[in-house]
Amino acid sequence: MASPVSGAALVTVLALIASLAALFSGVSAPLVCVTLVTALLPLLLTLWLRCLRRRDCGTERRVCVLVLGDVGRSPRMQYHALSLSKHGFNVTFVGFVDSKPHQDVLREERIRIVPITEVKSVGVGPKLLTYVTKVTVQCLQLLSVLLRMELQSYVLLQNPPGLPSIAVAWFVCVLRGSRFIIDWHNYGYTIMALSHGWRHPVVRLAKWYEHFFGPLAAHHLCVTTAMKDDLQRNWGIKATTVYDRPASIFRETPVKLQHELFMRLAHIYPQFQHRGCDGDAEAEKTIFSVRDLTDDSVTLRAERPALLLSSTSWTEDEDFSILLSALEDYEGLVSGGASLPSLVCVITGKGPQKEHYRKLIDALHFQHVKICTPWLEPEDYPLLLGAADLGVCLHKSSSGLDLPMKVVDMFGCCLPVCAVHFHCLHELVKHEENGLIFADSQELAEQLKSLLSEFPASTGRLGLFRKNLRTSRGRCWDDNWDQNVLPLITAASR
Known part of the structure; x- marks a missing residue:
């Protein structure tokens, strides 16, 4: 039999009603309690009768x-x-x-x-x-x-x-x-x-x-x-x-699947389109990859930009002005002659502050940094993570006690991360081992410069972080669960 409402449960409900009554300034607490009890009494009686039904077969296997x-x-x-x-x-x-x-x-x-x-x-x-x-x-x-x-x-x-x-x-x-x-x-x-x-x-x-x-x-x-x-x-x-x-779907993306994803995105977002004028009819190109139509082979372009990725729910606990300011500094470095690659920065997600930041992005006029804010299909998001060169996390925990799931997914794809500092982040991001931790936009800009200075070569700190992620992959979600x-x-x- 399903357990009926215990005396302790009823006392708890009444305590809740009394506590809520105190929140209504200028309203008589007894009057509020009487009103709420009167309104809830029929519902409580109905629920009481419902809970007396016999538990049917198989209940122990339902969640x-x-x-x-x-x-x-x-x-x-x-x-x-x-x-x-x-x-x-x-x-x-x-x-x-x-x-x-x-x-x-x-x-x-x-x-x-x-x-x-x-x-x-x-x-x-x-x-x-x-x-x-x-x-x-x-x-x-x-x-x-x-x-x-x-x-x-x-x-x-x-x-x-x-x-x-x-x-x-x-x-x-x-x-x-x-x-x-x-x-x-x-x-x-x-x-x-x-x-x-x-x-x-x-x-x-x-x-x-x-x-x-x-x-x-x-x-x-x-x-x-x-x-x-x-x-x-x-x-x-x-x-x-x-x-x-990370779930098993988060892993490094093979080059051929990268190209197929880039082609799909290029139909919607110009940041992925190849704008060359070579007129090669035997090649299918994106800004990152080339597919030879004669033998169906796919290669990444040697002169490609770096793919920077961040995902967000566009809420108050993520200050994307930090990233935009760092990208402004990076643009200045490239324009000033620094030996750094161009950037395509993809920021995925939905949320209440997205339009606010889109207006800020639209006001920027970069030559060497391109920004797009797509919403990806669930199947495409892990593919893009597995194809990216560097991840950025702006999540700053409101309590200082939770960790960003986006970084977990990035690490599943062996994608090094730059993450903004907060308490307990060290439980996930190991500074100078699988990524870098920064405090402000200036420090993030310096990290982008340092990590991408040898791009697209696999040597240097960025390559070392990726190698460390490959060798330190822990248990998957299933084993952990x-x-x-x-x-x-x-x-x-x-």
Whole structure:
């Protein structure tokens, strides 16, 4: 039988109602509590009856993977879903479907994607009221989706974003007897503080919310040892560190596949087009590669530009003005006669600040540096990483406790990286071993100059970093997951 709502759970819900009431300045707290209890009572009774249903056969092999974000832009949760399916679990993957997930997820028969709709803020009224309205509507939508699906043995939730998904997922797990697991990627309130400031009421609410509901999960995963220590020290949470590892699709791209990718991109982005005037009808050319049509051989052009790649979600925790300023310095060096290659800088991703930075990019007039901002298909992104010469990471963790997944993927492709410094980055990027760490745009410009001074030769520091990455490739995601997550789930099911 699914466990009914315990007395402790009801007390927790009532405590939540009372705490939220205190946030409404100028409104009687008892009145708010009475209103909320009256509104929630029919729902609670319905849920109580629903949770008394007998658990049907096979429930122990069902897992709900939940992310209150875009499924296609949540690689770690996609990897969780694939790993679960490989071990015989039926996965219900719940999230926004704004971008196409990877083909492996779409093809897997044991994975069923259940889309939810992102709730937009109401454009009128006080900001606090519109935010509360948005959270309330999203909460009701999640309740509806989670309670209509088959009984699940586990609910695995990504945090952040965790408002309101942590509370809703925990509540549903209590009602239905499922085990609740949180995978901590970061803290949501620290991300909100980037745009609102630490003293904003919504940020303080989000911090209280995560501290209150986070420890209620049965099991916890996290992405770094630093976060594991912080969760234990400040939250009383014992978490298992599961480092991100590259999936098997991230590897160096053979030259022929590079050319095919460059040709596809050249049809859309002029930065990849060859603009020579040699009129050779027996060759198919991009700015990087040449395919001889007589024998179908492909070579990289000796005079090609260097391919610089960065990926981003265009949010406040990535300051791309640092990269643009460094590229301005690099342009000045090449224009001044420095022996450096031209650059094609590809910045991939979607996000709220993309248009802001596109306007800044459009205002630049470089001769030796070309910038494009494509959105790549899931199958093309690892191919481009595997074809690039150098990666740049501008992710600066809001909490200082998470690591950029983009760098993990780059390292899977043996792509050296220049990454902006923050606390705990050393758990991933080893300075002067697999990449370089910089503090500002001037230091990044100097690193670009140093690493590309011998391009395209494989000697020098850039070649050394790539060689180190090839020889130090650790366990893949599957091995890492099998060792750290599978025992946790199988032990909990006994």
